[in-house]
Amino acid sequence: MDCQTKTMDPVVRDILTVGLAEFAARGLAGARVDAIAARTHTSKRMIYYHFESKEGLYTAVLDHAYRLVRGDAFNASQLRARPPLEGLIELVGHAFDSHCEHPEFVRLVMYENLQGAHVISQLPDIARLNQQGLDMVADLLARGQAEGSMRKGILARDVYMLYIGQCFHFVSNRSSVQAVLGSGQDPDAERAARRAGVIESVRRFVETRDE
Numbered sequence: 109m110d111c112q113t114k115t116m117d118p119v120v121r122d123i124l125t126v127g128l129a130e131f132a133a134r135g136l137a138g139a140r141v142d143a144i145a146a147r148t149h150t151s152k153r154m155i156y157y158h159f160e161s162k163e164g165l166y167t168a169v170l171d172h173a174y175r176l177v178r179g180d181a182f183n184a185s186q187l188r189a190r191p192p193l194e195g196l197i198e199l200v201g202h203a204f205d206s207h208c209e210h211p212e213f214v215r216l217v218m219y220e221n222l223q224g225a226h227v228i229s230q231l232p233d234i235a236r237l238n239q240q241g242l243d244m245v246a247d248l249l250a251r252g253q254a255e256g257s258m259r260k261g262i263l264a265r266d267v268y269m270l271y272i273g274q275c276f277h278f279v280s281n282r283s284s285v286q287a288v289l290g291s292g293q294d295p296d297a298e299r300a301a302r303r304a305g306v307i308e309s310v311r312r313f314v315e316t317r318d319e
């Protein structure tokens with residue numbers, strides 16, 4: 109959780125938390141401010157006071173959701189203190205856990221994609237949060253390549269998209285995967301296995317290979 113979220117007014121945080129669940133379940137068009145107000149410790153009037161409109165609340169919720177998942181990553185100084193491959197593996201595992209712990213974020217981003225990412229494209233802070241994650245990967249990759257533990261010619265964007273895509277898919281497609289493939293493990297074991305698989309795929313992609 110980033111500093112802005114930690115210091116947020118409790119009433120605003122309550123509205124955003126309930127709003128995230130409502131918008132993730134019903135999208136902007138289907139969500140109702142009355143339903144959000146009924147589940148918070150405030151009123152519809154106060155929601156409009158803080159956010160002006162349903163669209164304003166949706167925009168704030170989207171920003172809040174990205175801060176929950178992208179804004180709580182390890183800071184750059186923590187990662188610099190670790191060997192590059194170890195730091196990358198830790199970053200990937202953390203990303204997987206964040207996606208699993210915030211499924212509403214995944215559903216909200218799926219809705220945004222169906223709408224052509226219209227709102228996301230107008231929020232520079234979301235691009236900044238994602239760029240911070242990409243910069244961490246780039247730093248780890250550059251250090252790993254310099255010391256010889258990671259392969260040359262790999263782009264940070266490719267590494268980032270490799271693990272973010274897998275983290276997102278595990279949450280977004282969980283129901284359909286279970287429907288067509290069945291559930292062969294209990295949920296905790298399945299999550300642990302997929303987490304390990306995402307980490308291993310990234311490790312194999314970046315690690316120097318014996319020729």
